Structures are given as structure tokens and as C-alpha cells.
Amino acid sequence: MAEMKTYAGACHCGQVQYEAQTDLAQVVSCNCSICSKRGLLLTFVPPEQFKPVAGVDSQKLYQFNKKVIDHLFCPTCGVESYGTGKGPDGKQMYAINVRCLDGVDVSTLTPMPFNGRDR
Numbered sequence: 001m002a003e004m005k006t007y008a009g010a011c012h013c014g015q016v017q018y019e020a021q022t023d024l025a026q027v028v029s030c031n032c033s034i035c036s037k038r039g040l041l042l043t044f045v046p047p048e049q050f051k052p053v054a055g056v057d058s059q060k061l062y063q064f065n066k067k068v069i070d071h072l073f074c075p076t077c078g079v080e081s082y083g084t085g086k087g088p089d090g091k092q093m094y095a096i097n098v099r100c101l102d103g104v105d106v107s108t109l110t111p112m113p114f115n116g117r118d119r
């Protein structure tokens with residue numbers, strides 16, 4: 001059983017830093033247009049489990065399609081270390097790019113395919 005841990009997340013250059021609490025029980029590999037191009041592996045956490053540490057306000061915003069998700073990326077290195085948006089229930093959610101978390105071996109994860117392309 002996966003345990004809840006606090007992970008340090010950051011973009012490549014380190015300008016953007018945050019902490020995310022997650023058990024990594026649900027990691028999603030989405031086939032939508034942006035996830036497939038960016039190679040995102042995502043896990044979703046509520047705001048209580050997300051703590052900005054540095055540089056989050058310096059990020060660039062990218063939106064497309066219905067513009068309901070804020071895709072944020074570092075203006076220096078271009079890495080999207082997380083995104084944010086509202087879930088189906090209207091609650092704010094953070095989509096954490098698992099590849100940007102320290103100490104996570106992505107080869108040990110079994111990402112769940114998510115059919116974002118057809119939504």
C-alpha cells in the first residue's frame with residue numbers, strides 16, 4: 001500500500017519549487033494533445049496538499065481548448081512541473097507532474113491510461 005509522503009517538486013532550473021503531498025496511488029498517463037507532447041505523468045491533489053515554495057508566480061500561463069486548465073511553465077527552462085484547474089465538482093485541483101518530484105522512480109509506477117483526447 002502506498003503511503004502518503006511530502007515530495008519536493010521543481011522545474012528543471014529550480015526557479016519554480018513546490019511541495020506536494022501524495023501517495024502516488026493514482027498516476028495518470030493522458031493521451032490529450034498537450035500531455036502526449038509534453039510526456040506528462042500526472043497525479044492530482046487538492047490545494048491542502050500543495051504548497052508553493054518559490055517562483056510559482058513567475059510562471060507563464062498556457063491555455064487551450066476550453067481554457068479550463070492552467071498549464072503553467074517556467075519562463076526560464078520551459079518545464080511544466082504542475083498545472084491547476086477545477087475538477088468536475090468545481091473544486092480546485094493541482095495536477096502534479098510526477099516526473100518533477102524528487103525521489104520518484106517513474107519506472108516503478110503503473111500509470112493509468114486516461115483518454116483525455118476524446119473529452
Ligand SMILES: [Zn+2]
Binds near residue numbers: 011014
Ligand atoms: Zn525552470
